[in-house]
Amino acid sequence: xxxxxxxxxxxxxxxxxxxxxxxxxxxxxxxxxxxxxxxxxxxxxxxxxxxxxxxxxxxxxxxxxxxxxxxxxxxxxxxxxxxxxxxxxxxxxxxxxxxxxxxxxxxxxxxxxxxxxxxxxxxxxxxxxxxxxxxxxxxxxxxxxxxxxxxxxxxxxxxxxxxxxxxxxxxxxxxxxxxxxxxxxxxxxxxx
Amino acid sequence: xxxxxxxxxxxxxxxxxxxxxxxxxxxxxxxxxxxxxxxxxxxxxxxxxxxxxxxxxxxxxxxxxxxxxxxxxxxxxxxxxxxxxxxxxxxxxxxxxxxxxxxxxxxxxxxxxxxxxxxxxxxxxxxxxxxxxxxxxxxxxxxxxxxxxxxxxxxxxxxxxxxxxxxxxxxxxxxxxxxxxxxxxxxxxxxxxxxxxxxxxxxxxxxxxxxxxxxxxxxxxxxxxxxxxxxxxxxxxxxxxxxxxxxxxxxxxxxxxxxxxxxxxxxxxxxxxxxxxxxxxxxxxxxxxxxxxxxxxxxxxxxxxxxxxxxxxxxxxxxxxxxxxxxxxxxxxxxxxxxxxxxxxxxxxxxxxxxxxxxxxxxxxxxxxxxxxxxxxxxxxxxxxxxxxxxxxxxxxxxxxxxxxxxxxxxxxxxxxxxxxxxxxxxxxxxxxxxxxxxxxxxxxxxxxxxxxxxxxxxxxxxxxxxxxxxxxxxxxxxxxxxxxxxxxxxxxxxxxxxxxxxxxxxxxxxxxxxxxxxxxxxxxxxxxxxxxxxxxxxxxxxxxxxxxxxxxxxxxxxxxxxxxxxxxxxxxxxxx
Ligand SMILES: Cc1ncc(C[n+]2csc(CCOP(=O)(O)OP(=O)(O)O)c2C)c(N)n1
Ligand SMILES: [Mg+2]
Numbered sequence: 001x002x003x004x005x006x007x008x009x010x011x012x013x014x015x016x017x018x019x020x021x022x023x024x025x026x027x028x029x030x031x032x033x034x035x036x037x038x039x040x041x042x043x044x045x046x047x048x049x050x051x052x053x054x055x056x057x058x059x060x061x062x063x064x065x066x067x068x069x070x071x072x073x074x075x076x077x078x079x080x081x082x083x084x085x086x087x088x089x090x091x092x093x094x095x096x097x098x099x100x101x102x103x104x105x106x107x108x109x110x111x112x113x114x115x116x117x118x119x120x121x122x123x124x125x126x127x128x129x130x131x132x133x134x135x136x137x138x139x140x141x142x143x144x145x146x147x148x149x150x151x152x153x154x155x156x157x158x159x160x161x162x163x164x165x166x167x168x169x170x171x172x173x174x175x176x177x178x179x180x181x182x183x184x185x186x187x188x189x190x191x192x
Numbered sequence: 193x194x195x196x197x198x199x200x201x202x203x204x205x206x207x208x209x210x211x212x213x214x215x216x217x218x219x220x221x222x223x224x225x226x227x228x229x230x231x232x233x234x235x236x237x238x239x240x241x242x243x244x245x246x247x248x249x250x251x252x253x254x255x256x257x258x259x260x261x262x263x264x265x266x267x268x269x270x271x272x273x274x275x276x277x278x279x280x281x282x283x284x285x286x287x288x289x290x291x292x293x294x295x296x297x298x299x300x301x302x303x304x305x306x307x308x309x310x311x312x313x314x315x316x317x318x319x320x321x322x323x324x325x326x327x328x329x330x331x332x333x334x335x336x337x338x339x340x341x342x343x344x345x346x347x348x349x350x351x352x353x354x355x356x357x358x359x360x361x362x363x364x365x366x367x368x369x370x371x372x373x374x375x376x377x378x379x380x381x382x383x384x385x386x387x388x389x390x391x392x393x394x395x396x397x398x399x400x401x402x403x404x405x406x407x408x409x410x411x412x413x414x415x416x417x418x419x420x421x422x423x424x425x426x427x428x429x430x431x432x433x434x435x436x437x438x439x440x441x442x443x444x445x446x447x448x449x450x451x452x453x454x455x456x457x458x459x460x461x462x463x464x465x466x467x468x469x470x471x472x473x474x475x476x477x478x479x480x481x482x483x484x485x486x487x488x489x490x491x492x493x494x495x496x497x498x499x500x501x502x503x504x505x506x507x508x509x510x511x512x513x514x515x516x517x518x519x520x521x522x523x524x525x526x527x528x529x530x531x532x533x534x535x536x537x538x539x540x541x542x543x544x545x546x547x548x549x550x551x552x553x554x555x556x557x558x559x560x561x562x563x564x565x566x567x568x569x570x571x572x573x574x575x576x577x578x579x580x581x582x583x584x585x586x587x588x589x590x591x592x593x594x595x596x597x598x599x600x601x602x603x604x605x606x607x608x609x610x611x612x613x614x615x616x617x618x619x620x621x622x623x624x625x626x627x628x629x630x631x632x633x634x635x636x637x638x639x640x641x642x643x644x645x646x647x648x649x650x651x652x653x654x655x656x657x658x659x660x661x662x663x664x665x666x667x668x669x670x671x672x673x674x675x676x677x678x679x680x681x682x683x684x685x686x687x688x689x690x691x692x693x694x695x696x697x698x699x700x701x702x703x704x705x706x707x708x709x710x711x712x713x714x715x716x717x718x719x720x721x722x723x724x725x726x727x728x729x730x731x732x733x734x735x736x737x738x739x740x741x742x743x744x745x746x747x748x749x750x751x752x753x754x755x756x757x758x759x760x761x762x763x764x765x766x767x768x769x
Pocket of ligand 2: 597648649650674675676677678679680
C-alpha cells in the first residue's frame with residue numbers, strides 16, 4: 001500500500017504539486033525558477049498532456065513544509081500561462097512511478113530464482129534478448145528500490161525510474177470544474 | 193497562439209511589415225512616448241518609427257538603463273504603461289536592472305527588444321543574448337516573436353498583462369526577420385487571457401468579517417502601500433480612513449496615497465520611518481494592511497512583528513497573502529472595489545485618545561530628531577532643511593523623485609506630499625541611478641507640474657549621462673544634488689555597525705556644476721545656509737532644467753532607525769553614545 005504519509009522531521013512532508021498550463025515554450029523554466037529561488041528541491045517532475053486538449057500538466061514532487069509548498073504553489077498559479085495549480089499530500093493522491101531494470105539474460109536461463117523474484121514483486125519482463133533482459137516495475141519508490149536490492153546479485157546493467165504520476169482521491173475533478181468557467185478560448189481580443 | 197478569438201472583426205486588413213505593425217500597435221494602445229536606444233537588431237522598428245513620429249514621440253536616452261528608468265518615472269506619474277525600445281544583446285541586458293525594479297515595484301512597462309533573425313537563434317550570433325531566459329524571473333510575462341503575424345496579438349496581450357491586476361513589466365523580444373516580414377495587419381485590444389486572473393473576485397463574506405473586526409477594535413491601525421495608488425483608489429481610501437477615524441501610516445511607495453498633512457496620516461513605517469508608527473505597530477489590537485506586502489524593511493523581525501494584533505489584508509495579489517505575515521482576514525480584490533464596500537459596512541468612529549498616543553510619541557521624535565534635521569543650529573547644512581525649504585516654497589505641490597540612499601529616506605520622511613502620484617522612488621530594489629532618468633520620465637509625463645529630483649552624489653554618477661538626454665529634450669527637471677561626498681547610507685551603517693571602518697565609501701567627486709554646465713544645463717552650488725533659500729527659489733523660478741548642488745554635512749545620519757534584525761519596537765532615535 002501507500003508508502004506511509006511521507007511526513008518526516010522538521011515539519012517537512014511529501015507533496016505532489018500539479019499545475020495545469022497553456023502549452024507554451026519556456027514555461028518549464030519559469031516554473032523551476034520558482035523552486036530554485038526558494039531552495040525547494042524538486043524530487044521528481046513529469047510534464048505531460050492532460051485530459052483536456054491543449055493543456056499541459058506538470059506533476060512535481062517535493063519534500064518541504066506546508067508553508068513553503070503553499071507559497072510555491074501560489075507563485076506558480078500567478079504565472080500568466082498557468083491556469084491552476086494544486087498541492088496534495090500523499091494521502092490525498094493515488095500515485096505511481098515506473099522503474100526499468102536491465103539484467104543479464106544469463107541469470108534468467110540459469111535458474112527459476114529471478115523469475116520468482118519478478119513475480120513476487122509484481123514486476124514483469126518487457127523484453128528478452130540474448131545478452132540482457134528488461135524488467136519493468138510500476139509502483140512506489142520503496143517497492144522498486146526493494147526490487148533493485150534483490151536484483152543487485154544478478155548485476156543490474158542499467159536502472160532508470162520515472163517521475164511520479166498521480167490522480168487525486170477526491171471524486172470531484174478540481175481542474176475540469178475550473179476550466180468550464182475559464183472556457184476554451186486562450187485569449188480574447190476586442191475590436192475598438 | 194491557438195484558439196483565440198477576436199470579437200467584432202470588421203476592420204479591413206492591410207498588408208504591412210512587422211516593424212510597421214509594431215508602431216501601429218503601439219499607437220492603438222495610446223502610446224505617445226517611447227524611451228529607447230537603437231542598434232542593429234531593432235533597426236527596422238526604428239526605421240518605421242520615422243513614419244509615425246507625428247503620433248509617437250521617441251526619446252533617445254544615453255543608456256538603455258536611462259531609457260527604462262525614464263519609462264518607469266513616466267508610468268508611475270501618468271498611470272499609463274511605459275514603453276521602452278532597445279536592441280538585442282547589450283541593449284537588452286542593459287534593461288535588466290530597470291525590469292527588476294519595475295517588477296518588484298509593480299510598474300507597468302512594455303519593453304520591446306530586437307533579436308537576431310530567428311534562423312540564427314541559438315547559434316551565438318553577433319549580439320544574440322537569451323534575453324527571454326535572462327528576464328524570465330524579473331518579468332510579469334515575456335515572449336519571443338519569431339513570425340510577423342504574431343506581432344499585433346502579442347503586443348495586445350503585452351499591454352493587457354502589463355497594466356491589469358498587479359501591474360508589472362512585460363518584455364517582447366522580436367526577431368529581426370519578424371520585423372522585416374509582412375503580415376495582414378489588424379489590431380484588436382486584448383481583454384482576456386484564459387490562464388490569467390488579474391483581479392480575484394472579492395468575497396462579500398471577507399468584507400463582512402473585516403468590517404466586524406474594525407467595528408470592534410479599540411486600537412486599530414491602518415498600513416497603506418502602493419496598492420492604493422495602483423488601484424487609483426486614493427479617494428476611496430481617504431473616505432475609508434475618515435469614516436473609520438483610524439490612524440494611517442504608509443510604506444515608502446504608499447507615501448502620496450494620502451496627503452501628508454491629513455490629520456489621520458501618522459507617518460512612515462519601517463526602517464527609517466517614524467518613531468510612533470513603528471512603536472504602535474506592536475501596541476495596536478488590529479492592523480489593516482491596504483495594498484502593501486509586509487516587506488522586511490517595513491516589518492523588521494517578523495517573529496516580533498504585531499504578534500498582539502489581529503490582521504486584515506486588502507490585496508489584489510493572492511500570493512502576497514500570508515507570504516510574510518499570517519493574516520486573519522484576507523480581502524482579495526481591487527481596493528477600488530473592496531475599500532468602498534468596507535467603508536459602507538463600518539461605523540463612523542473616532543479614536544482620539546489612541547491617535548493622541550501617536551502624537552505624544554511624535555513629540556519625542558520631534559525633540560530628538562526632527563527639529564535638528566529641519567531647523568539645524570550647527571554649521572553644516574542638513575538634507576532635512578533643504579526638504580523643509582522645498583515644503584515651504586511648493587506647499588507639497590510638486591512631483592518629487594529620488595535616487596537611493598540617505599537623501600531618499602530624508603525626502604520620504606519630510607516632504608509634505610500633497611497630491612496623487614507625486615512621489616517616484618525605487619522602493620523594493622533600491623536602485624541607485626534610478627533618480628535622474630526617472631525624474632526625466634516624470635517630467636515628460638507631467639510637463640505642467642514641478643518635478644524635483646533629490647539625488648545623492650553616488651547615485652547621480654551612476655546615470656549622470658542622462659543630463660545629456662535632459663538637455664536634448666529641455667524637460668525642466670529641477671535637480672537637487674545632496675552632496676555629502678560619501679555613499680552616505682552605507683557610510684552610516686559602517687559608522688553604526690562596523691566600528692566606523694569606512695571601507696570604500698568616500699567619493700572624490702567631480703565639479704558637478706561644471707559637469708552639468710558641460711551638458712548644457714544651468715547649475716549653481718550652495719555651500720552655506722544663508723544662500724540656500726534664495727538658490728532654491730532661483731531653481732524653482734527657472735524655466736528650463738536646473739542643477740542645484742547643495743553641500744551637505746558629511747557625516748550626518750538618518751534617524752530613527754530599526755536596525756536589521758531588530759523588532760519595530762526597538763526603533764532607535766539617536767546613535768549609541
Ligand atoms: C546600484 C546600487 N549599488 C549599490 C547600492 C547600495 N547602496 C545603497 S545606498 C548607497 C549609497 C548612496 O550614496 P549617495 O548616492 O551618495 O546617497 P546618500 O546616501 O549619500 O544620500 C549604496 C552604495 C544600491 N542601492 N544600488
Ligand atoms: Mg552621498
